[in-house]
Amino acid sequence: MPAATSVLVPYASYLRVYEPLAAFPEPERSHWARYARRERTPTAQDELRRSLADLLPTPPVAVPVHESADAFVTEADGVVCVCPWRTRLRGWLALEELTELFPPTVLDAVLPPVVRGQAAADYEAWRERNPDARPWIRTAVWQVPVRWFTLFADDEREYEPGDVAGVAPVLRYRTPMVQARRRLARSLKALRESVDEGPLTEGLVDVGRWLEEFHPRSLVELDYGGLVHALSPVQLAEDHSAADVAEGIAALRDGDGEGAGEAYGRLTDRWRAVRDRQFAN
Numbered sequence: 001m002p003a004a005t006s007v008l009v010p011y012a013s014y015l016r017v018y019e020p021l022a023a024f025p026e027p028e029r030s031h032w033a034r035y036a037r038r039e040r041t042p043t044a045q046d047e048l049r050r051s052l053a054d055l056l057p058t059p060p061v062a063v064p065v066h067e068s069a070d071a072f073v074t075e076a077d078g079v080v081c082v083c084p085w086r087t088r089l090r091g092w093l094a095l096e097e098l099t100e101l102f103p104p105t106v107l108d109a110v111l112p113p114v115v116r117g118q119a120a121a122d123y124e125a126w127r128e129r130n131p132d133a134r135p136w137i138r139t140a141v142w143q144v145p146v147r148w149f150t151l152f153a154d155d156e157r158e159y160e161p162g163d164v165a166g167v168a169p170v171l172r173y174r175t176p177m178v179q180a181r182r183r184l185a186r187s188l189k190a191l192r193e194s195v196d197e198g199p200l201t202e203g204l205v206d207v208g209r210w211l212e213e214f215h216p217r218s219l220v221e222l223d224y225g226g227l228v229h230a231l232s233p234v235q236l237a238e239d240h241s242a243a244d245v246a247e248g249i250a251a252l253r254d255g256d257g258e259g260a261g262e263a264y265g266r267l268t269d270r271w272r273a274v275r276d277r278q279f280a281n
Helices: 028-036 044-053 087-101 104-110 113-129 177-194 199-211 225-229 233-238 241-253 257-279
Strands: 012-020 071-076 079-084 137-141 157-160 170-176 219-223
Touching: 012 071, 012 225, 028 071, 028 079, 044 087, 071 219, 087 113, 087 137, 170 177, 170 225, 177 199, 177 219, 177 241, 241 257
Parallel strands: none
Antiparallel strands: 012 079, 012 137, 012 219, 071 079, 157 170, 170 219
């Protein structure tokens, strides 16, 4: 079993895009330039802590009243890149997904209908004023979607085991946007030439459209996030899911259905075990 931790744990993974400052119009560009010069910028745990705090009031705050002015900051080839949180927009999008995941009785217990109704009305009004808005961060619960792994190579994998002092492990991939788009296009081509259209193909098309919205010099990141607490240290060290996906796609391209099936089998077995924990007592 994974070690106990005092870190807040949402069992979620994240696909993030960090854009260079040049991608933002003024005055937003100047805001992020000043923001990036701070001595300390917030972490993923800071973002989570703020989001969970909104669920404590009665009734809970389903979606923040104001948009976040925070972002994750990194540097790619000497260029400062930022990934805006856009917590309010992501809250609206997550609320839409909840209606598909849970029955009404469960939703009503967590978020009363009046709260969800007001959030939906606010989102509709906001969308009319911001028709082209999109999030810089995508989230998946109790899994890393297979389609996300197609964007990365195994040698871009970064694993930090954590320590006994309570520092949580980190498992992530990072790649330049041009590489992510190229790999996705190759994977989509191989799938369309080998198998019928299905959820994986549709998912790749969706991710591809999303990536096209960003600056070509952006950085794409897949972060296992809280899922590192659903896996043992041995499982994390041996997890090379991006390599399994690449092997499966290459096998399809070569007409090796058996090899593709073996790679896909390893992947599905690994992530089925993680998803099953969602229903563990």
